[in-house]
Amino acid sequence: MIEIQNLSKRYDDTIVVDDVSMRMEEGSITVIVGTSGAGKSTLLRMINRLVEPSSGRVLIDGQDTMAVPEDELRHRIGYVIQGNGLFPHRTVAGNIATVPRLLGWEAKRIGQRVDELLQLFQLDPAEFAGKYPHELSGGQQQRVGVARALAARPALLLMDEPFGALDPVIRSKAQDDLLAIQRRLGTTVVLVTHDMEEAFRLGDKIAVMDEARLVQYGTAAELLTHPAEGFVERLVGTAERPFRLLSLTRVRDVVEPGTADGEPLDASIDLREALARMVWVGRDALPVLDSSGAMLGRVSIGGILAHGRQAP
């Protein structure tokens, strides 16, 4: 668990982060979102002390980060940046081995860990371990960047616009991969982005920053149904709001008894996608199957729309 207490950063007269307090739960993904210059990167970089706070403190599992030597602190925290920051003179394996080497792991253990991570990120060790970063595609570089950050099994992973340099299709895949890996490893993730879509998709909780201040901190549903006035409302977007709300709920949670004609929907997709499908095929209801192919019932347009409404 990370606890940020009254954290501020000033450079001369400018205040970049203004008295932010928040708490990030163990094993969750927290997304810090905001426009550029809002102070979100600075906030993130104060967690691993790449930026020294002017005042306030950060506690990781109850321990003040200032009590730990900074390099030692960073060895325990994974760090991923936009454009990945891979070392161009080191191979994929050499890059991933960076922190284990700094920690003095044995060569054999490092080798095993590198192979394990490459497999986790669907990169064949035999093919990729010896390649240099410039020989990889953008998506592959990004995966190696995350693998490198996870090499020494950190409990906490900080990500600063990790998908910013990727094209939409690869970005979407990278987001899915991150979710899957995070669920599997139980790593606590703090991720900075300016992309609201990404925030809703990844964040267990979302922190919205504007002009150095934390203006709202809550779950996606809270942000949508009870946005803080002004900035968050605009950021969430009134036109997009109902659809974003729909995308937070899965079809399996709104299944009604009965049957319907047409091509069945998978129970795991979200309501936004279900609605899109129904509009496209021109039906008011569609049957729903679970992943094994068993019929669960049906879902209707009316049932879906009820979930996109403003909370009473």
Add this chain to the structure above:
Amino acid sequence: MPRLGIAFDRLGSLVAALALFAAFVLPFVTYRANRIVSGEPRLLLHALPTTMIVIVLAAVIGAAWVAVLIRRPSVRLIAAAVGLVVVAPAVGLSAGFVTPAGNSFARVSPASGFWLLVLAFGLLAADSLTRLRFGPWARLAALAVAAGAIALLLLSGAWHDLSLLKEYATRTDSFWREARHHVLLSLGSVLAAVIIGLPLGILCHRVRVVRVPMLQVLNILQTIPSIALFGMLMVPLGYLAANVPLAAAIGIRGIGTAPAFLALVLYALLPIVANTVVGLDQVPASVVDAARGMGMSRRQRLFQVKFPLALPVILTGIRIVLVQNLGLATVAALIGGGGLGTFVFQGIGQTAMDLVLLGAIPTVGLSFAAAVILDAIIELAGRAHS
């Protein structure tokens, strides 16, 4: 009307024109009755026995033809090599042919025609090597082949009758002593400049305030003409030698090797410091940020990340100063610093051009070889990740 299927190569046409002009119009060798009188030019057609004339002309005309009409670089390279392999021994043979039997005072030197032929074939070879885009190892191999060919030419005795080799024969010992001294002076000064310059470069990179004044001072040093710098160093070093016994004991004197060495080190500093700064500065900020974020200490970032990434640029600086100092070391002879320049200045003093060449040609060869070798190293150092 269809266009003629022949395309003339521009550089090749120039090479061909030069070669033909050199072979037919310019003198191939100069004959002098003794070492210092002015010589009489001999055309190629009068400088060799008939069979050799035929062979040389065949090689020249053949190479010219290839240069103009054949585009394939490998064929052009072979033509240039054949041209050189024929012309170089021929000039040696010509010396024996032109010198009257039993005359040991007469001197025969290669003349403008020979040099122009070498230049023309050299151009053709260099151009085809560039077009062949050899990798670093192949270039090193080509250099080794060229060095081997030159060694073979000299050891075979084919040039034995040339004035240049006669100058060499009378001072074999001092030639090798000065050559070794020249190389030690150049390499040693570059090594010292690297040892001093790298930390200075790192300092400039880290401490911004130091950078501008430091580079300015080194810049000014660089602009001092070499002879002036040698002269300027004579005063303080002479004073040091006269007043500090230890300095005199380790060989520091106002003239000789010490001021020469020091001047060469000073000249080498700017390119090394400047390239170190540029090399370290151009390491992408994201890479350094990632290194910091993973908990690399300042020292680890410098040695494990920044330095390896700056290495090709730093090596480029070292290449510049090595080539520069191999040439500048020639001037060191002027203040008694020794080196191949000794022969150059002796030769100028005696108006013996062959003696000048005895100093100058090896200097040019050394610089050229150093450039090729370091270029190959730079490419190898940067290849993995570019």
